[in-house]
Amino acid sequence: MTEYNDTPASKTRRKQDMQELQEVGLTLMELKPAQQARLPLNDPLRNALDEARRISNLDARRRHALFVGRLISDSGPDALLQALATLTDPTRQQRLQQWTEQVIACENVKELEPILHQVLEFHPHGDRQSLRNQARNLVKARLDNPADASTEQRDRFKRERKKFQALLNDLEKTAPLY
Template identity: 50%
Template sequence: MTEYNDDQWTSKSEQKRDDLVLQELGQSLMELKQGEQQRLPLSDALKKGLEEARRITSNEARRRHSLYIGRLVRESDSELIEKALASLKDPFRQQRLSNWVDQIANSEQARDADDTLQQILQAFPHGDRQQLRNLTRNALKAKVPDLTTATPEAKDKFKRERRKLMNYLNQLDKTAPLY
């Protein structure tokens, strides 16, 4: 007598649906820019396949190649790739960076912004603590207490220092590994 283990068995239709999902994941990987692809946890074979996909212009060849990419995704850690891709396409990423800049700008002194700086460094461990502290200190030094009575030069300086801080956070976000 043979025993069937329902946990191990999957129907052919279910396998096809899973393969279709992985193929769509592969197509979304093919649409990414090269710099974004480098941030993802991809196997060497998958990286080579995606590099080759950039050279393919024919629609039919691209469709066949997307099947190949889907197979490569299936062979690699697809769950890790999906998580990294989701964090790459996170719509609240820019809002989070803006909130951090606002929290720093609303601080009275540099010491008041230490909690925010710690949050930033936890999110981006590759960030330079000293540079981040300098940018924070410069932004707080350029801060004007009352925007209505401030001179245009003081307003421009504060905006410039704030923009420098925001640009640094954007740079950290673009270079952060997603895995």
């Protein structure tokens, strides 16, 4: 069809779209600056979000969210909405916890490869060598029988687990969103 034959969206549909973008604007305004920096924001939108930090009045925040929603609409919301969905993924922490538990469940180092491959598929920017080293250290520190383990062994296991989880969290925090 040509642009002349396309029917324009109804006024109700346009209002609903702007209401949705206003809610996205409120979500963006609630994000921390480090999280906002990971999103594909243009300069006017970034300036509006910086300005939003100063606004404390509820009505003023609502009006500013309308303005932010309009800026999102003008800049093309698709990439921003996709990046925001990735950033606010509620299953992120569960996924990291599952990977840690899978690594702990491995009996030997050779069983780690499929798990590490899965992590690197999800985070291709990750360093394979450091991930492999941390996973290997975690498997070596694993406690076969926690009741018979000394406090030094338990502390080593906790330390290695914490290091591995920190590495996964860093991968998640530095993952490109767009």
